[in-house]
Amino acid sequence: xxxxxxxxxxxxxxxxxxxxxxxxxxxxxxxxxxDPNPQQAATAQERGAIHEAVSDPISAAKQSDLILxxxxxxxxxxxxxxxxxxxxxxxxxxxVGSVKGALVEQAARFxxxxxRAGFLGGHPMAGKEVGGAANADADLFKDAAWLFTETPESxxxxxxxxxxxxxxxxxxxxxxxxxxxxEPARHDMLxxxxxxxxxxxxxxxxxxxxxxxxxxxxxxxxGGRALREMTRLGxxxxxxxxxxxxxxTDAIAASLLALEQRLAHLRENLKTPELREEFLLANRFxxxxxx
Amino acid sequence: xxxxxxxxxxxxxxxxxxxxxxxxxxxxxxxxxxDPNPQQAATAQERGAIHEAVSDPISAAKQSDLILxxxxxxxxxxxxxxxxxxxxxxxxxxxVGSVKGALVEQAARFxxxxxRAGFLGGHPMAGKEVGGAANADADLFKDAAWLFTETPESxxxxxxxxxxxxxxxxxxxxxxxxxxxxEPARHDMLxxxxxxxxxxxxxxxxxxxxxxxxxxxxxxxxGGRALREMTRLGxxxxxxxxxxxxxxTDAIAASLLALEQRLAHLRENLKTPELREEFLLANRFxxxxxx
Numbered sequence: 001x002x003x004x005x006x007x008x009x010x011x012x013x014x015x016x017x018x019x020x021x022x023x024x025x026x027x028x029x030x031x032x033x034x035d036p037n038p039q040q041a042a043t044a045q046e047r048g049a050i051h052e053a054v055s056d057p058i059s060a061a062k063q064s065d066l067i068l069x070x071x072x073x074x075x076x077x078x079x080x081x082x083x084x085x086x087x088x089x090x091x092x093x094x095x096v097g098s099v100k101g102a103l104v105e106q107a108a109r110f111x112x113x114x115x116r117a118g119f120l121g122g123h124p125m126a127g128k129e130v131g132g133a134a135n136a137d138a139d140l141f142k143d144a145a146w147l148f149t150e151t152p153e154s155x156x157x158x159x160x161x162x163x164x165x166x167x168x169x170x171x172x173x174x175x176x177x178x179x180x181x182x183e184p185a186r187h188d189m190l191x192x193x194x195x196x197x198x199x200x201x202x203x204x205x206x207x208x209x210x211x212x213x214x215x216x217x218x219x220x221x222x223g224g225r226a227l228r229e230m231t232r233l234g235x236x237x238x239x240x241x242x243x244x245x246x247x248x249t250d251a252i253a254a255s256l257l258a259l260e261q262r263l264a265h266l267r268e269n270l271k272t273p274e275l276r277e278e279f280l281l282a283n284r285f286x287x288x289x290x291x
Numbered sequence: 292x293x294x295x296x297x298x299x300x301x302x303x304x305x306x307x308x309x310x311x312x313x314x315x316x317x318x319x320x321x322x323x324x325x326d327p328n329p330q331q332a333a334t335a336q337e338r339g340a341i342h343e344a345v346s347d348p349i350s351a352a353k354q355s356d357l358i359l360x361x362x363x364x365x366x367x368x369x370x371x372x373x374x375x376x377x378x379x380x381x382x383x384x385x386x387v388g389s390v391k392g393a394l395v396e397q398a399a400r401f402x403x404x405x406x407r408a409g410f411l412g413g414h415p416m417a418g419k420e421v422g423g424a425a426n427a428d429a430d431l432f433k434d435a436a437w438l439f440t441e442t443p444e445s446x447x448x449x450x451x452x453x454x455x456x457x458x459x460x461x462x463x464x465x466x467x468x469x470x471x472x473x474e475p476a477r478h479d480m481l482x483x484x485x486x487x488x489x490x491x492x493x494x495x496x497x498x499x500x501x502x503x504x505x506x507x508x509x510x511x512x513x514g515g516r517a518l519r520e521m522t523r524l525g526x527x528x529x530x531x532x533x534x535x536x537x538x539x540t541d542a543i544a545a546s547l548l549a550l551e552q553r554l555a556h557l558r559e560n561l562k563t564p565e566l567r568e569e570f571l572l573a574n575r576f577x578x579x580x581x582x
Contacts, residue, residue, distance in 0.1 A: 125513050125514065125515045126515055126516075127515065127517075144515055145512055145513040145514075145515070147513060178512060180512065180513060182513075190509065190510065190513060191513075193500065193503065193504075193510065194510055194513060194514040194515075194517070194518045195514070195515065195517055195518070197496070198496075198517040198518060198520075198521040199517065200554070200557050201492060201496065201521065201554070202517075202521075202573070203557065203569055203570055203573045204550060204553040204554050204556075204557050204569065205488070205489075205492065205550060205553075206572070206573035206576050206577060207553065207569045207570075207572035207573045207576070208549055208550060208553050209484065209576050210572045210573065210575055210576035211572065212484065212549075213484075214572075214575065214576060214579075218481065219481065219484065219485055221436055221469060221471065222416050222436040222438060222471060222473075222481060222482075222485060223416065223436075223485040223486070224416045224417050224418065224435055224436070224485075224486065225417075226485070226486055226489035226490065226493075226524060227485045227486070227489060229489075229520040229521075229523065230489040230492065230493075230520075230521075231573075231576065231577060232520065233517060234573035234574065234576060234577045235573075235574060235577040235578075236570070236573075237570070237574075238566070238567050238570035238571065238574075241566075241570065242566065242567070245561040245562065245566055246561070246562055249561045249562060252558075252561060253558050253561060256554050256555075256557065256558040257555075257558060258499055258503075259495060259496060259499060259554060260551045260554050260555055260558070262495040262496075262498065262499050263491070263492070263495045263547050263550060263551050263554075264547075264548075264551055265495075266491050266494065266495050266547065267543075267544050267547040267548060267551070270536040270537070270540045270543060270544060271536065271537055271540060275529070275532075275533065275536055276529050276533070278494055278495065278498045279494055279498075279527070279528070279529035279532065280529065281497070281498035281501045281502065281505075282493070282494045282497035282498045282501065282522075282525035282526075282527075283525065283526060283528075283529075284501055284505065285497050285498070285500050285501035285505060285522065285525060286420075286497060286522060286523075286525045286526040287526075288505075
């Protein structure tokens with residue numbers, strides 16, 4: 001086993017869940033953890049996600065084979081820059097950020113170069129509408145996709161780091177994930193559609209309900225499963241989504257505009273046969289992709 | 292017990308589920324059922340939703356204390372007209388249709404008049420993205436709202452029908468429902484927001500995914516819970532929603548337009564502090580209404 005020591009910087013929902021999944025699936029090495037909010041690291045330790053909550057993340061990173069960066073995208077961007085000069089071949093930095101283009105671009109400046117540590121971008125397609133180590137779950141990644149974004153640069157990382165990378169790629173499979181590789185820009189476009197757009201739909205719809213009915217009690221008591229599902233992500237924290245909106249703006253804006261136009265098309269055709277075509281298209285997608 | 296015989300005309304998902312819930316919760320009388328598709332009635336009988344699948348729905352209705360109309364809204368509109376002259380005081384027609392204004396208006400022509408049967412509009416806020424008696428469930432209504440739309444006309448129904456109506460109003464409580472009364476126009480406005488708009492969001496989003504990615508296999512494998520939830524209602528049958536779109540057009544169009552504008556507002560503010568306000572509004576709605 002090449003990976004003996006892991007440092008998780010950012011022990012919120014995804015970071016802590018990764019630690020729990022590692023231990024659940026037999027990782028026998030040592031996991032240290034750090035979070036800008038010490039309470040998060042303490043909770044992660046209490047929940048068994050990490051062996052040790054450290055106060056010096058750079059020192060912990062320097063002593064680790066694998067450094068996993070969690071938290072919002074801007075936080076990961078900062079850590080990539082801070083850690084770059086500190087790490088060496090034989091070490092690998094990976095992340096769990098929701099946007100990959102900006103991260104891979106940043107990593108290219110500091111990693112996968114001669115004499116430097118390796119970087120391999122990653123993104124587990126799992127999450128909750130509530131963050132934090134308290135909501136972490138060893139089974140969060142079961143049946144989810146864990147995306148990697150190998151690039152010409154990552155394939156060129158030093159051999160000693162590649163050994164870590166190849167071993168790390170095995171772990172999501174043990175967690176029960178489907179593992180796929182995507183080119184970073186394609187990753188960001190696809191995630192805009194399947195993850196970011198659903199979040200912004202839910203935020204827009206839920207904010208609208210708050211504006212329309214916020215002071216009254218009449219909406220929720222009559223709502224059923226559709227309302228619960230459509231507003232669930234309305235609980236998502238802005239702190240996480242601000243960075244995603246800022247770093248994947250174009251792809252998100254394009255998907256939002258397309259949906260606005262589609263909704264307008266439905267609205268203009270509520271009494272025409274065109275409405276049937278929209279239902280049939282949706283039915284077709286679902287019948288091929290019934291989950 | 293004033294209700295001894297019930298006729299369910301339209302033994303699809305909701306009609307059959309109502310029959311199953313009645314028997315599950317101790318209804319000891321007789322339930323006959325009819326559906327324009329005889330296979331649906333046969334399935335409802337096999338599943339224990341009705342005692343008997345009848346071939347003459349008008350005769351069954353004339354012999355029943357309570358006639359429950361299921362199926363799409365236009366079908367219910369037709370049955371209201373066909374049954375009106377056939378029924379008498381002491382009988383009650385109710386329905387499970389998703390739109391109430393058009394139905395109550397139609398009913399006012401034939402019911403709740405001197406010498407006529409009573410009508411009380413109803414609407415269980417429960418459903419599935421798949422229809423049919425095969426998907427019926429005695430527990431479908433548990434924890435759901437069952438809305439009634441009493442009107443000055445329904446309060447004026449003949450005493451013998453009112454006795455049936457008051458007894459019928461007890462049954463959803465036995466099913467585990469919250470029972471609420473709403474004025475029909477208010478019902479249609481609120482349901483546009485909490486039920487019809489979620490359906491059209493899901494249809495638009497799912498149809499868009501089919502257009503963008505229909506011939507490729509790359510979207511669904513990477514999607515998580517958010518994608519599953521946002522596309523679930525994409526399976527809903529047009530046959531049911533055509534009538535809802537046609538009979539609640541103005542309220543649905545108004546909610547769609549409001550959402551289009553809200554999505555455009557988000558899109559134009561992906562990099563501004565205004566995005567935070569939208570997330571906070573959505574968070575506020577959810578924190579008050581956490582389900």
